[in-house]
Amino acid sequence: MTLVPTASSTVGPYLHIGLTPLQVYDIAKDASKGEKIVISGRVFDGEGQPVPDALLEFWQANADGKYATPEDSQDKPLDGKFTGFGRIPTDKEGRFSFTTVKPGAVPGPGNTLQAPHILVCVFMRGMLKHLYTRIYFSDEAAANANDPVLGLIEDASRKPTLIGERTAGKAEYRWDIRMQGEGETVFFDC
Amino acid sequence: MSDLIGYKRPAPGTQPNYLHAPYQSSIKRAPNKPLIRMPQTLTELTGPVYGHERVGPLDNDLTKQHAGEPLGERMILSGRLLDENGRPVPHSLIEIWQANACGRYPHPGDQHDAPLDPNFTGYGRTVTDSEGRYRFVTIKPGAYPWRNHHNAWRPQHIHFSLFGPSFMTRLVTQMYFPGDPLLPFDPIFNCVTDQRARDSMVSKFDFETTIPEFALGYAWDIVLRGRDATPMENKK
Numbered sequence: 261m262t263l264v265p266t267a268s269s270t271v272g273p274y275l276h277i278g279l280t281p282l283q284v285y286d287i288a289k290d291a292s293k294g295e296k297i298v299i300s301g302r303v304f305d306g307e308g309q310p311v312p313d314a315l316l317e318f319w320q321a322n323a324d325g326k327y328a329t330p331e332d333s334q335d336k337p338l339d340g341k342f343t344g345f346g347r348i349p350t351d352k353e354g355r356f357s358f359t360t361v362k363p364g365a366v367p368g369p370g371n372t373l374q375a376p377h378i379l380v381c382v383f384m385r386g387m388l389k390h391l392y393t394r395i396y397f398s399d400e401a402a403a404n405a406n407d408p409v410l411g412l413i414e415d416a417s418r419k420p421t422l423i424g425e426r427t428a429g430k431a432e433y434r435w436d437i438r439m440q441g442e443g444e445t446v447f448f449d450c
Numbered sequence: 451m452s453d454l455i456g457y458k459r460p461a462p463g464t465q466p467n468y469l470h471a472p473y474q475s476s477i478k479r480a481p482n483k484p485l486i487r488m489p490q491t492l493t494e495l496t497g498p499v500y501g502h503e504r505v506g507p508l509d510n511d512l513t514k515q516h517a518g519e520p521l522g523e524r525m526i527l528s529g530r531l532l533d534e535n536g537r538p539v540p541h542s543l544i545e546i547w548q549a550n551a552c553g554r555y556p557h558p559g560d561q562h563d564a565p566l567d568p569n570f571t572g573y574g575r576t577v578t579d580s581e582g583r584y585r586f587v588t589i590k591p592g593a594y595p596w597r598n599h600h601n602a603w604r605p606q607h608i609h610f611s612l613f614g615p616s617f618m619t620r621l622v623t624q625m626y627f628p629g630d631p632l633l634p635f636d637p638i639f640n641c642v643t644d645q646r647a648r649d650s651m652v653s654k655f656d657f658e659t660t661i662p663e664f665a666l667g668y669a670w671d672i673v674l675r676g677r678d679a680t681p682m683e684n685k686k
Contacts, residue, residue, distance in 0.1 A: 261536030263673045266650050267642040268465055269624040270473075271609065274555040277573050278547025278609050282504065306478035313559075319497060319617055327496040331615060334492075345498035369489050379493050379617060386475030388466035388641050390622060391485075392494070409488055418483075440482045449485035450494050450618070 268389040271315060275383065276349055279315050283347050287318065287360035290341035294323025294361030297431045299395060299424055302354045303384070306440030310354025314384035314437075318346035318358065318395075320377070325364030334367070362397065368408040375403035375410070382437065382447075391447045395435050398426045413446055421445045456490040457618040457675040458534065463644035472637035474598050490618055497616040500543035502577050510576035512548075512588040520570035522551025522589030524665040527653070531582045531612065533619070534676035538582025544672075545575045545611040546586060553592030553604075562594050587665070593632055605632035605639060612672060619674040626652045627668070 271279065288296050303311040321327050321344060326336035328343050344363070350356050360378070368374040378395040396404050404410055404423065413419050421443060424433030437445045468480035508514050513524060531539040549555050550572060552564040570589065578584050591606050607624040614620070626633060633639050633652075642648040650673065659667030 263532060263534045263536055263676075264464055264644075264647050264650055265460060265534050265675050266621060266623055266673045267647045268621060269609075269638060269641075269651070270475075271611075271622050272624075273559050274547065274557045275609075277555060277557055277571070278545055278611060281573060281575070282545070306482070309478075311479070317620075319493065321493075327492065329496045329499050331496045332492060343498055366492050368491050374491060374493070377493070381617060381620060383622060384479060386473070386477075386479035387468065388470060388473065388476060388638070389468065390620065391468070391481070392617070394493075409491070412486055412488055439479050444481060444483050446483075447481050447485045449487045450490050 270385060270388050271383045273313055273385045275313065275315055275385070279347065279383075280349055283349065284345060285348055285358050287320070287344060287346040287358060290343070291322065291339055291361045292342075293339055294363075295431060296359065297362050297433060298357060298359050299433045299435055300355070300357035301434055301436040303350050303356070303437045304354060304439065308441070310350070311384055311439070312350055312352045312354055314350040314354070314382065316348055316350070316356055317381040317383075318360070319379040319381070320344045320360065320363040321366050323361055323364050325366045327366070365403065372408040373403075373406070375400050375407040377407075392450055393437070393445055393447050394422050395433075396423045397433065398423050418444075418446050454490070454492065454495055455677045455679060456495065457616070458678055460675070461644070464642065464647035466641040470637065470641040473641060494618050495616050497613055497620065500577065500613065501541070504543070505575055505577050510574050510584075510586045512570065512572065512574045512586065514587075515571055516569040518569040520550065520567050520589050522567075522570075524587070525590050526585065526587055526659050526661060526665050526667045527608070527670065528583070528585040528659050528667070529670040529672065531578045531584060531614070531672050531674065533614070533674050537676070538578075539614050539619075539674060540578055540580045540582050542578045542582075542615075543575065543613050544578065544584050546573070546608050548572045548588065548591040548608040549594055551589050551592050553594030564592070564594065590627070598637060603632050603635070605630040605636050610672065612674065614674040621672070621674055623672070624651060625670050628652055628655055
């Protein structure tokens, strides 16, 4: 039996009613391992205006590079109740900020190793289907250079849109999303 | 990672494009550059596991969240969560949100001149059972105006958010009602060009789940992306 998957639609302007009751700002809450970090940024539309009605979801491995789901069959330890899932709306200025632990490396296609990264799923009013993008880390330059997914981006000038920039002397990263124009964030078709 | 089985890609026309000019808000929010095609890795093929611990016994009854009963036409909404190979998706989180019977949301951004209902928030959640079934009790949402174009009205709808087993099955959509005269005029509903896919967003009136002297039943099955190859397909 083959069915047609249900069509996607926009979260609309009142997304907060449906999607913030289970919001998660502190992914690190249940983590016992790994470096605690804060990632902050803003979401901008094609006119450079902040997007106040977006929602971001994050998904990442724990510090050992293991995802907290039976779908991950790697022989690596789980970290207690750490889920690796976050969900936050943007504020009136399009800002977002969340706390997590830096994920470990996970396997990629074939025998490759993926650099530490966080999957980001982007929803907003005006968007009929969510978008996938990723956050990598500026202090992982060697791993990023060998990452099989970053390697798919032919225009090297676009790669920095996926790299969270570490603030000197702090466990904080800055990462923005730009929907269009100069510095348009790389989004993936997967 | 050769043991990983990926999910099928959607057939042309069955999912919306990011840019759909009749829906004006998409114009400045759709990516201009083509998406980068990538293989589904362990990251994409996993996702959060939600158990029943996040869902209370009355979370799927939107008529019982306040001291009194909400106004409006009571309804039972039920169906199954399936994948495109026809397999049920069990133990999976479903979240819904909707306007009240007058077409108003309790949200600071909603300035529609229609009354709020102190007995209705319009949010519910549940987890599918072992056969992928779900059920909500709610009231039928009202249509409401929006400013997309002259005399623009949204058809009656309920927003749905679904996870399934991985981030590749993540879906946010809207469910509509059969025979709604506003459907042909709604740019959000009509952003899907394939008619079968578009009609899959419309629920059916259902006598089977209608409860005498209490509430009308509506049935709606939701279909998530399915794996590329499954034991079920091999049986054909």
